[in-house]
Amino acid sequence: MFNTLKGRLLIIAVGATWLSNSILFFFLSATDWQLLLFVLVFSSAFVIAIVHYFFAFIENKLLALESGLLNFRDNEFSNSLAIKGKDELSQLCHLYNEVAEKLRAEKQSIYQRELLLDKVIESSPIMMFLVDDDGYFVYSNSETRHFLNQGKRMEGEKLDALMKHWPEALCQAIMQHRDGLFVIEEPDNSETWHLSRGDFLLNNKKHQLFLLKHMTRELSRQEVAVWKKVIRVISHELNNSLAPISSVTHSGQLIAKKYQDQKLPLIFDTIKERIDHLNSFISGYAKFAKLPTPRLEANNLSAFIAQLKAQLSFVAPDNIPDEVVTFDPSQLEQVLINLIKNAQESGSALSEVALCIGLSSSQLTFEVKDRGTGMSEQVLTNALIPFYSTKQSGTGLGLALCREIIEAHDGNISLHNRIGGGLSVRIVLPRKS
Numbered sequence: 001m002f003n004t005l006k007g008r009l010l011i012i013a014v015g016a017t018w019l020s021n022s023i024l025f026f027f028l029s030a031t032d033w034q035l036l037l038f039v040l041v042f043s044s045a046f047v048i049a050i051v052h053y054f055f056a057f058i059e060n061k062l063l064a065l066e067s068g069l070l071n072f073r074d075n076e077f078s079n080s081l082a083i084k085g086k087d088e089l090s091q092l093c094h095l096y097n098e099v100a101e102k103l104r105a106e107k108q109s110i111y112q113r114e115l116l117l118d119k120v121i122e123s124s125p126i127m128m129f130l131v132d133d134d135g136y137f138v139y140s141n142s143e144t145r146h147f148l149n150q151g152k153r154m155e156g157e158k159l160d161a162l163m164k165h166w167p168e169a170l171c172q173a174i175m176q177h178r179d180g181l182f183v184i185e186e187p188d189n190s191e192t193w194h195l196s197r198g199d200f201l202l203n204n205k206k207h208q209l210f211l212l213k214h215m216t217r218e219l220s221r222q223e224v225a226v227w228k229k230v231i232r233v234i235s236h237e238l239n240n241s242l243a244p245i246s247s248v249t250h251s252g253q254l255i256a257k258k259y260q261d262q263k264l265p266l267i268f269d270t271i272k273e274r275i276d277h278l279n280s281f282i283s284g285y286a287k288f289a290k291l292p293t294p295r296l297e298a299n300n301l302s303a304f305i306a307q308l309k310a311q312l313s314f315v316a317p318d319n320i321p322d323e324v325v326t327f328d329p330s331q332l333e334q335v336l337i338n339l340i341k342n343a344q345e346s347g348s349a350l351s352e353v354a355l356c357i358g359l360s361s362s363q364l365t366f367e368v369k370d371r372g373t374g375m376s377e378q379v380l381t382n383a384l385i386p387f388y389s390t391k392q393s394g395t396g397l398g399l400a401l402c403r404e405i406i407e408a409h410d411g412n413i414s415l416h417n418r419i420g421g422g423l424s425v426r427i428v429l430p431r432k433s
Contacts, residue, residue, distance in 0.1 A: 061092075061093055062089075065096060072103070077100050081097055122141050122142045124141060124143060128143075128209065128210070128211055129209075130209050136158060137155050138207065144212070149162060167184045169184045170193070170212075173195045179194075179195060181193070191214065193213065195211070249272050250272075252264075253265065253269075253272075294409055296328055298325070299324065301321050301323055302320045302322045304329060308333060311337065312337060313353075314350075314353045315353065317356060323359065325359070327409060331405045331409075332409075334401075335402045335405050336368070342398065343425075346373060347373050348422060352422070354370075355367070362431055365426065365429070367427070369418065369425075372422055373421070375415065380416075383415055384399050384415070410430050411427060412427075413426070413427050413428075
């Protein structure tokens with residue numbers, strides 16, 4: 001008790017009372033020690049009562065402050081002190097309440113930001129995983145778990161143990177301890193990825209954060225963007241040259257009519273024919289360079305295929321889902337017409353040119369199949385690149401335009417040789433509501 005503030009105040013008060021009374025009796029030369037003892041006892045009791053009375057007022061506030069500070073230590077800021085009064089200690093309690101309110105608001109703000117950050121990381125297409133200095137997984141987001149561990153939890157697992165089941169190219173990129181691009185080769189295609197990492201201390205322990213980003217589509221988009229820019233520049237220059245040539249040719253034709261020379265009309269007609277061919281050629285490339293954004297709308301899938309069947313001959317599925325799907329009908333029709341015509345020109349019998357359709361809750365798939373000559377590995381690798389063509393009179397834009405349309409729908413297109421001969425072109429579109 002005497003180690004507390006209240007105990008010390010009692011000792012000081014009683015001691016001061018006894019000392020003052022003793023001094024008073026000494027100067028008064030009093031000899032009645034019984035009276036002195038009575039006065040001392042009475043004054044001590046009175047002082048103790050006074051100290052108890054006034055200290056009770058202080059003690060309640062001090063206990064409240066102690067309880068509040070213990071809550072602060074436990075990161076609990078929801079409690080406020082019910083204090084009334086304008087004395088110094090009450091002002092201190094009011095200040096405590098203000099601090100608690102600010103800390104409470106800051107804690108709520110941090111919590112909301114943590115929720116947002118967690119949501120962003122979990123829904124990010126970039127794979128993120130954190131490994132400690134002992135090689136154990138500390139954190140992995142949803143994309144990482146699904147791509148690298150079949151959706152299973154990775155926290156607490158050993159990095160070396162899980163890497164045994166990962167693609168060899170990814171393992172090599174991790175072991176090389178440097179950032180950069182690498183390629184994962186698959187039987188049907190190859191995918192480009194970018195790996196980056198960062199070292200930092202967490203809880204006084206070294207950790208590594210790995211970021212793995214799929215770059216195939218991004219690189220394809222940049223490549224197509226470069227091609228489009230080249231096409232626009234070439235088209236602009238050609239149009240600037242062809243316009244005056246066309247005008248001069250027309251004037252020459254009018255002048256040639258005044259003369260009876262049979263060669264002049266033939267010469268001017270040939271020039272005009274080549275100008276028209278160049279204009280047609282340029283307009284085809286300009287169409288690729290200025291492909292509009294898809295106008296998504298609801299379409300009945302069965303009616304859409306029936307309209308396509310009226311224009312081309314191919315084997316259609318017997319049971320086409322009679323459901324509504326969202327896409328740009330004119331652009332998707334252009335893609336399928338192009339692919340079916342390619343299949344018909346592949347050397348395949350028309351009865352072997354087929355369109356297969358798949359529909360699930362998350363995606364719509366089209367697959368154009370034929371029994372033609374198929375494609376070599378080199379052609380499969382380059383078929384979707386602009387200007388690449390194996391046809392003598394081809395422009396190399398057909399499949400590139402198809403890819404551009406499908407990727408604008410957030411889908412993907414892939415080419416595969418079929419077992420037994422022929423080609424399969426597969427289109428996967430996300431099913432949008």
